[in-house]
Amino acid sequence: MDRNQKAEVVSALNAHLAEVGVVVVTRNLGMTVAQSTDLRQKMRAAGATYKVTKNRLARIALEGTDYTGISDLLTGPVALASSADPVAAAKVAVEFAKTNDKIEIVGGAMGEVLLNAEGVKALASMPSLDELRAKIVGLLVAPATKLATVTQAPAAQLARVFNAYAEKNAA
Numbered sequence: 001m002d003r004n005q006k007a008e009v010v011s012a013l014n015a016h017l018a019e020v021g022v023v024v025v026t027r028n029l030g031m032t033v034a035q036s037t038d039l040r041q042k043m044r045a046a047g048a049t050y051k052v053t054k055n056r057l058a059r060i061a062l063e064g065t066d067y068t069g070i071s072d073l074l075t076g077p078v079a080l081a082s083s084a085d086p087v088a089a090a091k092v093a094v095e096f097a098k099t100n101d102k103i104e105i106v107g108g109a110m111g112e113v114l115l116n117a118e119g120v121k122a123l124a125s126m127p128s129l130d131e132l133r134a135k136i137v138g139l140l141v142a143p144a145t146k147l148a149t150v151t152q153a154p155a156a157q158l159a160r161v162f163n164a165y166a167e168k169n170a171a
Contacts, residue, residue: 006057009053009057009061010057010060010061011061013051013053013057013058013061014061014062014063014064014065016049016082017061017062017065017067017082018065019084020082020083020084020089021083021084021085021086021110021111022082022083022085022086022087022088022089022090022108022109022110022123023067023070023080023081023082023089023108023109024080024081024082024089024090024093024105024107024108024120025070025073025074025078025079025080025081025105025106025107025108026078026079026080026081026093026097026103026104026105026106027076027077027078027103027104027106028052028077028078028079028102028103029077029101029102029103029104030102031100031102031103032102035100035102035103036052038096039092039096039100039103042092042095042096043081043083043089043092043093046083046085046088046089046091046092047083047084047085047088048081048082048083048085048088048089048092049081049082049083049089050079050080050081050089051079051080051081051082052077052078052079053079053080055074055075055078058071058074058080059071059074066109066111066112067109067112069109069112069114070107070108070109070114073106073107073108078106081093081108085128085129085130086110086123086129087123087124087126087127087128087129088128088129090108090120090121090123090124091124091128093105093120093124094120094121094124095124104117105117105120105121107119107120108120108123110123
């Protein structure tokens, strides 16, 4: 890579880090290309990204963002998993690490809050933003549904009584 390409990589990574809600640092311990591709596909499906960059370039890109604290974690063969949803990247990385012993969760950050490996695992166990939204909508809709069934019940009972009288008179 020449100097211009490195500058482009740094600026693109810096712009990306300014938009995300969480960054997870993983250590790669000899993953194959197929395993890495599988992890990237799972990340993309969850709305997250997984990037392997030179540690020096990543440190430069981290400057000026909320994630400057994770620059100490960038030693050895590491990669950055990130997503706008604070849970998505952590969830995919932790699930993949459970089934693959060639990837290790080093730590991460959620905004300016630094997370160790246990903190990332705790974050992964939380429900995602979409799941929380669905629960809130369900809680909001439940009273309206109950109100509709309560108001319809007397009318339905009245209709059954009229139907019973009509069947009795017809017989």
